[in-house]
Amino acid sequence: MIVKVNQLVKRYGDLVAIDHLNFDVKEGEIFGLLGPNGSGKTTTINCLLSLLKYDKGEIELFGKSMTPEAYDLKRNIGIVLQNVAVFDELTVYENIDYFCGLYVSDKAKRKTLVEEAIDFVGLEDYKRFYPKKLSGGLLRRLNIACGIAHQPKLIILDEPTVAVDPQSRNKILEGIQELNRRGATIIYTSHYMEEVEQICTRIMILDKGRVVATGTKEQLKNMISVGEKITVEAYHPTPSQIEAITALPNIIGVENSGNQIVIRSAGGKNNLENVLETLKREQLSYGKIYSELPTLNDVFLEITGKELRD
Amino acid sequence: MPVFKVSMKILKKNIPTFLIYMLVFIMVSVIATRIEVLSGGPENFSDTKxxxxxxxxxxxxxxxxxxxxxxxxxxxxxxxxxxxxxxxxxxxxxxxxxxxxxxxxxxxxxxxxxxxxxxxxxxxxxxxxxxxxxxxxxxxxxxxxxxxxxxxxxxxxxSKVAALASNDTVVHMAEQAKQGIEGDLMPFFFNYMAYSYMYIVIMGVATIMLVFGRKDLKMRNTCSPVTGYSNSLQLLASNGVFALIVWILLLLVSFVMDFRNVFKLNTIYFMINSFIFGLSILGLSFLIGNLVKGKQALSAIAGIVTLSACFISGVFVPQAFLGESVLKVASFFPTYWYVKGNLMIGDLTNFSNGHLSELYSILLIEGGFALAFIMIALVVGKRKSLEKIG
Incomplete structure (x- = not known):
């Protein structure tokens, strides 16, 4: 076990930021911490890194208790914080060299590692640039390079794609998967469910400092009743037409908003086919039809009764 | 020594700013020197009938x-x-x-x-x-x-009375007396140096401390395996190198300004006094850097601390003209002891231990200030690093 958190509690006065949190991360995993803003993701990360004192609980990294003085453990951790933490006074190369130098004292070895990190995040053309000259996406990449250059066994990324353009985001997500393929265990926090769904092998959903659900994305989706969501653009369907759709097998809910019908099914096969046949039989003219499998947002919605991005 | 190296790079980036301070100081010194020369010192005294x-x-x-x-x-x-x-x-x-x-x-x-x-x-x-x-x-x-x-x-x-009246008595000065400095320029220069030295070192040291004190960088550094103690020592070392470079530059300026006194023993003592004073400034700057939060605030605080300390300590106005209560307050600043030391060194013509004992006490007091400031700064730095981040 790379990370083991047991009964972690963190309070800010009367506010309980983390409420008896339990989780563990196995070697080789990309472990996702998903939750809306203020759910306790960053607080959890700060406690993991001993940047914050916590009120109760235990944290073990690599089988040893994590404390502010556990420098041997820190040597194996790579950290990419939510805010870009680089020196404006140093170039891209110098920044990566500095952060790598905090872990690796051998100059020759460090040079190789820094070059590798630059290649990895695709900043070869920006080595001599100062951070102020970089775009938001490039800055994020620099931030990641600074965190991973020393090739740590455990990499913690706290919302590394906030305010990043889609192109850079994809590049960053691909990079994280590549780091994992190279052997690093990763803890990834985000409030973007698509990202977490895309890269994480196991996900923990947090809300108000509590664990809502933990598992692989499939396990999480199986926890909820919704199996498929079909959306039909239709102009003022009659009550009998809606009734006919509701009567179909596996259908657990139909919402009619006048020009759109949202049909939720509880798994099963041929749901879309059945809906199309019913629309034809009921002579209901329709426009576009979408069929979506449940997302983590649906999981969050069903468990907490609110949207993930509320 | 990554922290040390980065500190030096940050200082290097700020060289133009420090050069401006230095040039202003040199210009003011040149003007003051001219005034000193034009007004005529004691050496230009001529008998009038x-x-x-x-x-x-x-x-x-x-x-x-x-x-x-x-x-x-x-x-x-x-x-x-x-x-x-x-x-x-x-x-x-x-x-x-x-x-x-x-x-x-x-x-x-x-x-x-x-x-x-x-x-x-x-x-x-x-x-x-x-x-x-x-x-x-x-x-x-x-x-x-x-x-x-x-x-x-x-x-x-x-003719007998005339012969007796014209008799001159030759006075032989003691050997050490020849070692005294010529003119008031050197003491003046070293006194005034306190102002620029203090300002430049505070600005330089606190600039580094401000960068490393940025919350995100501090968090990031705290996550690294570099211990807080090593971090502080590396910062102190880089700040010390900076203070040393500024000191050497100011010394060179003083040598150019008053070349005739360069090889006097007094100058060595001026150098020792200013070096120990530099250590106390280093400690003070380290403390200010740990307490100040923004660059604007730093500039203001550096100005206020430097000007007030220099003014009440007799850098601009001689200590003899300052009130007793003012001097009492000033004695809590290393600048006061530095100026006092300079005055004493300026008057030195005999370098026996008996004559130097008081100067040694002053140097010890300055060293005490340095030690106290550095200790307080390290404690403050440690306390700040333990503060909750979230």
Whole structure:
């Protein structure tokens, strides 16, 4: 076990930021911490890194208790914080060299590692640039390079794609998967469910400092009743037409908003086919039809009764 | 030593700013030096003679000798011997002294005393003191010679007194006295250096501390395996190197400004004093850097601390002109002891341990300030690093 958190509690006065949190991360995993803003993701990360004192609980990294003085453990951790933490006074190369130098004292070895990190995040053309000259996406990449250059066994990324353009985001997500393929265990926090769904092998959903659900994305989706969501653009369907759709097998809910019908099914096969046949039989003219499998947002919605991005 | 190296790089990036401070300091120093030279120091002192009118009622070898002797310290001018003319001359300061030599000058009166000279001067005019002393000395010599050699003729008596009056006494100064510095420029320069040195070092050190004190960078560094102790030591080392470089540059400027005193022992002590003062500034800067949060605030605080400390400690206004209570407050600043040390070094002509003991105490006090500031800064830094981040 790379990370083991047991009964972690963190309070800010009367506010309980983390409420008896339990989780563990196995070697080789990309472990996702998903939750809306203020759910306790960053607080959890700060406690993991001993940047914050916590009120109760235990944290073990690599089988040893994590404390502010556990420098041997820190040597194996790579950290990419939510805010870009680089020196404006140093170039891209110098920044990566500095952060790598905090872990690796051998100059020759460090040079190789820094070059590798630059290649990895695709900043070869920006080595001599100062951070102020970089775009938001490039800055994020620099931030990641600074965190991973020393090739740590455990990499913690706290919302590394906030305010990043889609192109850079994809590049960053691909990079994280590549780091994992190279052997690093990763803890990834985000409030973007698509990202977490895309890269994480196991996900923990947090809300108000509590664990809502933990598992692989499939396990999480199986926890909820919704199996498929079909959306039909239709102009003022009659009550009998809606009734006919509701009567179909596996259908657990139909919402009619006048020009759109949202049909939720509880798994099963041929749901879309059945809906199309019913629309034809009921002579209901329709426009576009979408069929979506449940997302983590649906999981969050069903468990907490609110949207993930509320 | 990654923290040390990055600190040096940050300083390197700020070199233009520090150069501006340095240039301003050099310019002010050059101007001050010119003023010092133009105003003329004690070395440019020249003797001046006052105008004296002599009315000689009889011309004898003795009166001639007296007038010759008087002309060494006074310009003998001619004046009409009328009351109005004498009063006008004294009133308008055309003459400072009028000497009337009686016909029986050099004779012993019935009371056994030397017949007195009739001397009239401008009341309370200090310019006449030297001439009066000279006259008194001549009369004492005359009296003593007359008593000692009663057989001498008037001509011989006159030449004997003249010879005795012109005797010079050669004074040999102790060997160490030659080691004193020439002029006031060096003490002035080293005193004034406190201001620029303090400002530049505070700005430089606190700039580094501000960068490393940024919350995100601090968090990131805290996550690394570099211990807080090592981090502080590396910062202190880089700040120390910076203070040392500034010190050397300022010393070079002082050598260029006053080259004639470079090889004097006093200069070595000036250097030691300023070096120890530099350590205390380093500690103070480290403390300020740990407490200040923004660059604007830093600039303001550096200005206030530097100016106030320098002003009350006698950098701009001599300590002799400052009130006792002001000096009491100033004694809580290392600047006060630095200036005091400079004054003492400037006056040093004897470098025996007895003469230097007080200076050593001052240097120790400055060193104490340095140690105290650094310790407080390290404690504050440690406390701040333990503060909750979230």
């Amino acid at each position: 006052i105008n004296v009118a002599v009315f000689n009622e009889t011309e004898t070898p003795l009166t001639k000798s007296f007038i010759n002797s008087l002309s060494e310290v006074a310009n003998i001018v001619e004046l009409e011997d009328t009351e109005e003319s004498i009063q006008d001359a004294l009133y308008f300061r055309a003459v400072y002294m009028i000497v009337r030599i009686p016909s029986d000058f050099g004779q012993i009166s019935e009371k056994g005393e030397m017949v007195p000279l009739d001397v009239m001067t401008i009341p309370d005019a200090p310019e006449t003191i030297q001439a009066q002393n000279h006259i008194n000395q001549f009369l004492r010599l005359l009296s003593a010679t007359k008593l000692g050699y009663p057989e001498l003729s008037e001509a011989d008596l006159a």
